[in-house]
Amino acid sequence: MTLRLPVDDILSDLKTALRAAGRAVLQAPPGAGKTTRVPLALLDQIAGRIIMLEPRRIAARAAAERMAEATGSEIGGLIGYRIRGEARVSAQTRVEVVTEGILTRMIQSDPGLSGIGLVIFDEFHERSLTADLGLALVLEVCEALRDDLQVLVMSATLEAAPVAALMNDAPVITSEGRAFPVETRWLPRPLATGSRLETETAALVRQAADGTEGGILVFLPGEGEIRRTAALLADKVPGCVVQPLYGAMDFKAQREVLQPLSTARKLVLATSIAETSLTIPDIRVVVDAGRARRARFDPGSGMTRLVTTKVSRAEATQRQGRAGRVAPGVCYRLWSKAEEGALPAFPPAEIESADLSGLALELALWGSDEGLKFLTPPPPAALLAARELLRDLGGLDAEFRITDHGRRMAALPLHPRLAHMLLKAGRPAALTAALMAERDPLIGAPPDLALRLLALRDPEGYRRRHSFAIHGDTAARIRAEAKRLSRFAEGDQGLTEAQQVALAYPDRIGLRRKGEAPRWVLSGGKGAAMAPGTPLAGARLLVASDLDGDAREAMLRQAIAISEAELREIYGDRLQWQDVCDWSRREGRILARRRQSLGALVLEDRIWADPPPEAIAAAALEGLRDELRQGNGLPFSGAALRLRRRAQAALEAGEDIPPVDDDSLMASAEEWLSPALTRIRTREDLRGLNLSEPLQLYLGYQAVQRLEALYPSHFTTPLGRRIAIDYDGDQPGIELRIQELFGQTTHPVTGPARTPLRLSLLSPGGKPIAVTSDLPGFWTGSYADVRKDMRGRYPRHPWPEDPRAADPTLRAKPRGT
Template sequence: MSRPSALPVSETYPRLASALEQENVILSAPPGAGKSTWLPLQLLKLPWLSGKKILMLQPRRVAVRAIAGYLAQQLGESVGQTVGYRIRGEARVSQATRLEILTEGLLTRMLQQDPELSGTGLVIFDEFHERSLHADFSLALCLEVQAALREDLRLLVMSATLEQSALQTLLPRAQNVQSMGRSYPLQIHYQPAPSRADWLQHMAGVILQALDENDGSALAFLPGAGEIRRLADMLSGRLPSDCHLYCLFGELGKEAQMAAVAPLQQGQRKLVLATNIAETSLTIDGINMVIDSGLEKVARFDLNQGISHLRSVRISQASATQRAGRAGRLGPGVCYRLWPQAEQSRLAEQSTPQILLSDMAPMILEAAAWGTEIPALALLDQPTDAQIEQGRALLQSLQALDNQGHITAHGRQLCNLGCHPRLAHMLIRAQEMGSDKLRLACMLAALTESKDPLRSSSTAAIEERLGYLSRNPDDAVLRLALVWFKRLNGTGKLDPARADLSHTGALLALAFPDRVAKSRGQGRYLMARGSGASLSENDSLAKEPYLVIANLLNTGAGGDARITLAAAIKEAQLISQFSEQMVTETVCQWQPAQKAMQARAQRRLGKLIFSSEPVPVESGEALQQRWLELIRQQRLNWLPMSDNAWQFIHRARLAATCLSDLGCWSESALLEDIQNWLLPYLDNCTSFRALQQLDFVALLKNRLDWAQQQTLNELFPGQIQVPSGSRCKLDYRDDGSVVLAVRMQELYGWTETPTLGRGQIEIQLELLSPAQRPLQKTADLKGFWAGSYKAIQKEMKGRYPKHFWPDDPANAQATTKTKKKM
């Protein structure tokens, strides 16, 4: 950590302290300014905060511990005295604690339990630019507390890279204070990998190059723990003898995390391979080199599959700035970026706020417990309607919300547990069933929330993980399970070996009713929510007819998600457990082989069909709706419409381009309007043969009133009289052209090409021989008579000598006869 004497934020402190006494404050300060490691202790000295507590939020557990330890050290105390911390499952505070550093989710819990935040004078939102879901949400709650209950409560929002204007809109009366920070020289080198495939090997080379070219220690940013482990293996035995390798990522134990950030003995160097956990808050002594992969793993909630999945994505410009700044906190530094310099300006300016990527069910429940709804809260970004709808539907299925979206008594119980509503619902219901089932539920919840202890296992069976826990009683998963068991049961021990595993599937189904799944064969399953999931055919679970899926992995291939944790469940258990959610309805479906509608009475749980019996097809709205869906899916060409019907459509479509009062006759318009011109006549229609009996021309004409039909017939007739006296059919085509195919002799005497629609549309003439074979196509009859007709006349006289081939066809008499009969 930095020495307090040289921290730039001290220059802005007098203005900040004065402003904070009157209003909220937005502090903008670059990395290394001292906003986390110097400012909080100074704020404790303010007279108006005497006897009051300061809460400071941090986005990550490792930062909470490190900052609390550093600040306590500055006071010459142990953590838990003046300075303490709280993270999930761990707290070091006392009656004397005045500065509490905590993870952001815990503030929400504190607010729900004590909306006034009694005894607290100031809440500091550190690293707010990271835009975590809990930070956004707890700030919104604090603003409501301040407005309604605690005018004296002050909020200090600290950010390194966030655009200030957005925050200023959210906190319009807040004072904006800026600290310019320390300006140490920082060299940026761009060294992109030759190809994406070998970027990790390339990064190993750049790290070795950096350590060789520079004194000091290095911090390398990678997207995830897997990449960190592989890079550590690549570097094994290749680092300088005075350089020690450390890893830093979220799932590491407390001791390993703290060792990565602890100072080294003089003359020693370190290389820290870290995820974005080291991007903010932490200052690792001696770091003057940063090697940045330019990647991070971001959790995105897939609304279709109902699961969150990690994706490696490019970092933002703000993150790149933050990472590079790690090298220049204590002195001159150098940063190696593993992407082309030209790409830097094309990176997104800021990372996507977590609220737009997350499962909103927990926050919707928290908002309901608070007495409001998400859209009513003062948030920098609002989640999408689809996110809200998905979250609300899940909470209603868990009986946490009623049909109006209000929280139920059961919902308040779920909210108080502080875990995902799915798991809370399972735990509360298991508690009602007795201690034995509660023990099993606590272990299932802990396994679901934790990293898989058997990631290399050949099966996704959760029972195998329970077996592992029985052989490893000190595993962290059991410690988490024990925390819940003591909260819900008061006393007792957890013994996985004594668990009755016959209830595993039924308990998991309480948490994941939408992930009850039915086999489709070959390891593939359909979930009640309607999406697919699969596991290896060699997995012992693959032969089970029904599963409850606790964890899924989105493969990114657009197909089934991969099942990573599941338990079998019997059909009888499902029918008993979900009897109230089961729906029996008659479903009408089109059978292509029979070319007919078929009705079946189905008993379903979501999209899972448990029974299906054939029943007679009944007329009515359901049948019409099925026809509507089928025809819109198959498009108009699928309908058995005659040539006359298509000719009418093409006539009306062309006429509508010239006349304003005929409506729209495009395919999309006809499909959109199908419930008006076709569906009323399908009430008793159950087969394709029945469709063929319909008079489509008459049905299509019904889209026009009598006057419109008369106008259509007058200006765009189906037939036209030619000089010979014959009435010839006009061919209205899909491309908007109109063709008159007629024997050339019947047009003698016409000097101009005929038109439609009061001269707006010229008819294309297809001139035929006496044997009805094409001779010429033209849209310029006058030019044809005067030009190419001569060559055709000569040929026709030789081929059809009995027919009349005048030298001046424009003034000759049209005929349908031979010369002898004229």
């Protein structure tokens, strides 16, 4: 007798909803049985095949095998599956379980989805990028080509309302309850700061094993944590067999985990791979370490890094449900109940933080993303960065339309970088592509990609020369994938391994910076570094195939050395000579160079002996701006400074002339100042710049003439000598020797407004002796005291009793008089 599952209670409602609307959203908690029961229940009312998407290969195979078993058929008959590198389908197949990328290829090759009556998106709560794209494409197919195509979205923890709204208000069907109840146990208090995740998880696993029965499923963020936790649990949990489960394992090892143990208790250490529609036999206990590993792409650096974050409440619920699939269970959480409220409700959609180059290529192949319905639209900045990369790889043209090369790239089961490399380099690049798409096959080795390729091509030769262990399963998987990929490539272009990698990463070619530290500038403009002492630390040029994603200066995790000759051979058409005339703040002078560049890399640098005047002027102007940024003003002095003060005085009086503050002057400096900068070379030249003529050019002829009329530049003394008027302050003023004003009975004035001048009277030795704005009053008042003091100091100069009646002079008396 078949065990009844919660989803069975709503199958009739689901069938009715699909018949009426052609679309539906099914919410069913973990353990409800939606993955295996729903497709079979819908077979009798769907004309054509049912395609069901699963987020992972192991889940796709397991779901197909369970449905085949339930129907008493063989895989490839009524029930089949198709995953990367493997297909078990036939003309008789009615239900085909596929991984998400397979659907995209099906739609791109046959937009009408001929022969398909229903597409089911299972475990949609995981919000993978390919699932979001697949749903958007399917909905457009329904609207444009196939109004009879039915769509069903199934999820354990997803908020249903937004998905239903996206699908034109599709009906939502909910399956209540799990198959069996699960008791949840939290830590009494939060973990202490600095606690190691593996140590605390191992301790919680031992506690769970002592107080429960049945198999134990432990959720950890990644393979590294699984291995370290397994080492801590070795021989310390009596009666349990420790079994790892993660995506990089081969299918045989994964399938063994899904088989029951007859003589021992299962203790499965798994990544989030076990959150999906896998039923692991005998599991009645879940230990959740509360962490998830997510890929985050930084469009600014063009790099993706894996980050470990806390799980969301939805993920915790999904994991908890694993304990109630076959019997009542218990879930232990490695956090306190008080901490639970701070967890995010749902995990971020992959489209929000992933590398979007694959999505951008699929959208270009589709023709347009205009009108596509995404549950979460792709971030514009990340999508633009992806399109620019594809344009750099030749997959898109200048207007971001797909090229013939881009169509061939999209047809390959690879990241666009690796697809481009395989198409350009030919079959020998298949191993390089497979290696860069997989985890590291060497254990503890330095970050040299060539070392890994040697280990894969010649394991025996590698072992004779190197002591770093080869991870056998990973190496075998890479070789198998390389064999499969070689079928997609043609010919052999004779490129070296380094050239192959450079084809995939044109933006990550690194040129070593000057200095002892192993640091490189990358062709994309970012920085990279490596720990000193590693074999690649001295490489002048390298290509980075894996970096940690730090936006400022990423650490190199894998790279390969490349020679300049190799680089020129494949990127000779991208090398550009640039004439550069720049201001060097560090050296305080203009540097004129001729440089041959590849992106941000300068491969050749020569002196530019004869830069044109306009280049010199532009560099000098940047030097002047740099001086202003450092708090230094424009170098006004002498006549230029006086002209500026006159202009300021006119502005304060309400005259209509251009403003003369530094910001206003610099806003149009290219127009009025550049002609005066063509002979500038150093900071000293800038600081000694005569700005008098350039400032007149800035003010314009009419304004200068008006200034001369209203605010004259000079005062003419009784001796006919012109003295510059200082307009700095509340009152214009001049400085002159007192004897030069003898005979002056009225106070000197300037301009048509006859503005009184402030007189700074000087001794014959040029020292200030008096300041007055009333010369007649000075002659009758203070002059007598000045005369008394000055006669003794300057006896050879005239000091008449009545200066009003004396003649002006600048001469001394003849000796002896």
